[in-house]
Amino acid sequence: MDQKMLDAIGDISHAGDRQFKSSFTGAKLVPEQAFAVVYRKPSxxxxxxxxxxxxxxxxxxxxxxxxxxxxxxxxMRIEKERPYWRERGIEVNHFTVETDGSVVEVGVLPEDLAQALVELPQRYGTAIPPDRSAGAYSARGRLGTGRDSRPVPVLSGRGHRHPAPCGPGGTAGGTLLG
Structure with a gap:
């Protein structure tokens, strides 16, 4: 990954966090294939x-x-409600947000996972697809050490597509809109 790419993504992320908050979701570098992806609501x-x-x-x-x-x-809403979850027997201990804007994952203790998969979506009005099991997430090594927590998706959007490498006919000025 060259410095121009790093600078471009740095500038985009900086502006996204400040000027384009209503659109920006995240940016991801894919150095082994020499491209980057910017996720945003259309703007x-x-x-x-x-x-x-x-x-x-x-x-x-x-x-x-x-x-x-x-x-x-x-x-942060879930964070503020940690005492509520503790009273219900669910220890919330981590959060992460997917760069592609598809999910908030909430880390809970392994022994709390089954209950969290039911109760978090009930409280926040979101659906967790039934195939999202603790094993699938822990295998991805997403939160903590993988021993002390299991992520629970509580806000799901649509997944992202992996782009084809940039090249002739594939880009307009280095950027593929889609």
Whole structure:
């Protein structure tokens, strides 16, 4: 990954967190394939900014269901309610937000997972797909050490597509909108 790409993603992330909060979700570098992905809610202004600072580098723009601010707002609501969950026998101990804007994951103790998979969605009005089991998440090594917590998705959007490598016919000015 060269310095121009790092600078471009740094500028995009910085502006996303400040100027484009209502659109920006996250940015992900894929150094082994020399490209980056910016996730955002569609915004002509933000897309134009990304094009401007892309420095001719391969940066894919992908739709996201939620912004970073929305996801962290949801996570902080759960954080404020930790005493409630403790009273119910669920120890909430970690949060993470997916860069692609698809999910807030909440870490709970392994012995609390079954109850959390039922009660967190009930309280927050979200659905957890039934195939999202503790084993599937712990195998991904997402939160903590993998021994002290298991993530529970509590706000789900749509998944992302992996882009094809940038190249002839695949990009417009280094950026593929889609």
């Amino acid at each position: 002509k202004a933000f897309d134009a900014y990304i094009e401007k600072v892309s420095r001719g580098k391969c940066i894919y723009i992908r739709d996201a269901r939620f912004t970073k601010a929305e996801l962290w707002g949801h996570a």
